Amino acid sequence: MSIKLASERHPETGQTSREDSPLAVRGMTVSYGQKPAVFSVDMTVEPGKMTAIIGPNGAGKSTLLKAALGIHKPLAGTTTVFGKPVGAQRHRIAYVPQRASVDWDFPTRVIDVVLMGLYPQLGLLGRVRPAHRARAEDCLTRVGMEDFASRQIGQLSGGQQQRVFLARALAQDADLYLLDEPFAGVDAATEKAIISVLKSLRDAGKTVVAVHHDLSTVTDYFDNVFLINTRRIAEGPVKTTFVTANLQDAYGGRLAGAQMEALALS
Amino acid sequence: MNGAEFVPLSLVPLLTGICVAVACALPGNFLVLRRQALIGDAISHVVLPGIVVAFLIGGTVSTLPMLLGAAGAAVIAVGAIEAVRRLGRIETGAAMGVVFTTMFAGGVLLLEQSDTSSVHLDVEHALYGNLESLIWLDATGWSSLLDPQALASLPVELPRMAATLLLVAAFIALFWRPLKISTFDEGFARTIGLRTSPLGLALVIMAAIAAVAAFDAVGSIIVIAMFICPPAAARLMTNRLEHQVAWSVGFATLAAVLGYVLAGYGPLWIGMQDSVSAAGMIATVSGVILAVTALVGPHRLRGSAAPVG
Numbered sequence: 001m002s003i004k005l006a007s008e009r010h011p012e013t014g015q016t017s018r019e020d021s022p023l024a025v026r027g028m029t030v031s032y033g034q035k036p037a038v039f040s041v042d043m044t045v046e047p048g049k050m051t052a053i054i055g056p057n058g059a060g061k062s063t064l065l066k067a068a069l070g071i072h073k074p075l076a077g078t079t080t081v082f083g084k085p086v087g088a089q090r091h092r093i094a095y096v097p098q099r100a101s102v103d104w105d106f107p108t109r110v111i112d113v114v115l116m117g118l119y120p121q122l123g124l125l126g127r128v129r130p131a132h133r134a135r136a137e138d139c140l141t142r143v144g145m146e147d148f149a150s151r152q153i154g155q156l157s158g159g160q161q162q163r164v165f166l167a168r169a170l171a172q173d174a175d176l177y178l179l180d181e182p183f184a185g186v187d188a189a190t191e192k193a194i195i196s197v198l199k200s201l202r203d204a205g206k207t208v209v210a211v212h213h214d215l216s217t218v219t220d221y222f223d224n225v226f227l228i229n230t231r232r233i234a235e236g237p238v239k240t241t242f243v244t245a246n247l248q249d250a251y252g253g254r255l256a257g258a259q260m261e262a263l264a265l266s
Numbered sequence: 267m268n269g270a271e272f273v274p275l276s277l278v279p280l281l282t283g284i285c286v287a288v289a290c291a292l293p294g295n296f297l298v299l300r301r302q303a304l305i306g307d308a309i310s311h312v313v314l315p316g317i318v319v320a321f322l323i324g325g326t327v328s329t330l331p332m333l334l335g336a337a338g339a340a341v342i343a344v345g346a347i348e349a350v351r352r353l354g355r356i357e358t359g360a361a362m363g364v365v366f367t368t369m370f371a372g373g374v375l376l377l378e379q380s381d382t383s384s385v386h387l388d389v390e391h392a393l394y395g396n397l398e399s400l401i402w403l404d405a406t407g408w409s410s411l412l413d414p415q416a417l418a419s420l421p422v423e424l425p426r427m428a429a430t431l432l433l434v435a436a437f438i439a440l441f442w443r444p445l446k447i448s449t450f451d452e453g454f455a456r457t458i459g460l461r462t463s464p465l466g467l468a469l470v471i472m473a474a475i476a477a478v479a480a481f482d483a484v485g486s487i488i489v490i491a492m493f494i495c496p497p498a499a500a501r502l503m504t505n506r507l508e509h510q511v512a513w514s515v516g517f518a519t520l521a522a523v524l525g526y527v528l529a530g531y532g533p534l535w536i537g538m539q540d541s542v543s544a545a546g547m548i549a550t551v552s553g554v555i556l557a558v559t560a561l562v563g564p565h566r567l568r569g570s571a572a573p574v575g
Contacts, residue, residue, distance in 0.1 A: 066453065090458060168454075
């Protein structure tokens, strides 16, 4: 019943139905304490596009992503991935956490981190064959890190760490890529390398969703935006959705009017 | 020392000491990397009252009832920590420290008051174990290792500890990849379908089994030291988890052997009469190993040497 209602939400705009959407969230509510971090949020990601999740600090951007993936247990809400429950679709999802969420002093090498992306194929005791290693090395090449395969991960710069995380996601060979602040604290060259990889994924028919904080690059990088401030503010193509009125709603007084004019398309 | 003397007197304590040290060091690697090293400390303190109560109820010192008693004590400890934290308005770390120490002290009192003269269970034993008393009476030399009759009188602590080591090692080997992935990046681990919470619980249970099994043979001091010292020293020797675990096994073995020998003969060498506690010396040696690696280990400076940003 609820699925039907959800898919009939905007029949006239021709929006993606829940069954077709690579990532559809309904009524997602997450709370860390008394105050909800995410409240009753619906999101329907369009397939084959790059979508930015934007909103002010503490708006619940990362939390929404984590709850959708089942990393955090939501108070309420459901997630479907390509029309099925997320648990049945793990092999089609690649998730890139915030770089700062892990301890980079962990004793392991770059290539080992990328090989973690192949765990679903390797299983508990499967042997790492030359083909697996070659695949991991190829993924490192795609992010320009092929010379760092044997480095300890603690010796990398922030941008290099982020590229290694992206290489691990590439190794998963997913259909839906979810990235949490992939450009946070990285150098300009890394940002360029990452966006070109993401665009090539999109051009190959994959779906990319990224939590994003730099409003000045939204129109250059992304096709769609999802604006959130605890509640869903708006979602749709950058052209029609990344507009002053919506930004005003999401950011309130935190962005000056002139700033918004410069950023938004209208 | 020839076989006729070494095998009955020293072989069993040495091997038991090595099994204890390695069985604790293996899960210790992951506990230290997960910043949960305190759990090893907690387990070894909290198990004492649990073991004493299990003995008072069951009347025997055997592994399964002791394990259940220790598990019960751990549950009570978790509840007590929460209560102290909330009712006493004390931060978590301090609440944990208070509860562990109180429960351990309570276990000591309980032990003093109860009649445990029939078994090897007393206050000194709780701290230092009885490694030196694991004498293999029927052994006459190396040939006894192949003699079924002599093997029948092998102190039960050795096969018990060897089985524990085997169990812990099998767990680590089987779940190596999930343990490694979830220790490094728990969020990612969940998105690929790894059940990180049961896995983390299983790791703690393995550590608890090692601690309880080791408790009878060597007491609680060595357990605390072995969870932390060999893995922490090993981390300073290498930047790869596979190698770190291998180093930790080496350091644990070294501490057990060196500690046992120094405790038995060290005092004689410096002109003293009696030997000292083997468990105490093993724990001390493991601490010295950590101190040495902290001074000269090749990867001790990685934090300040790594590029930032």
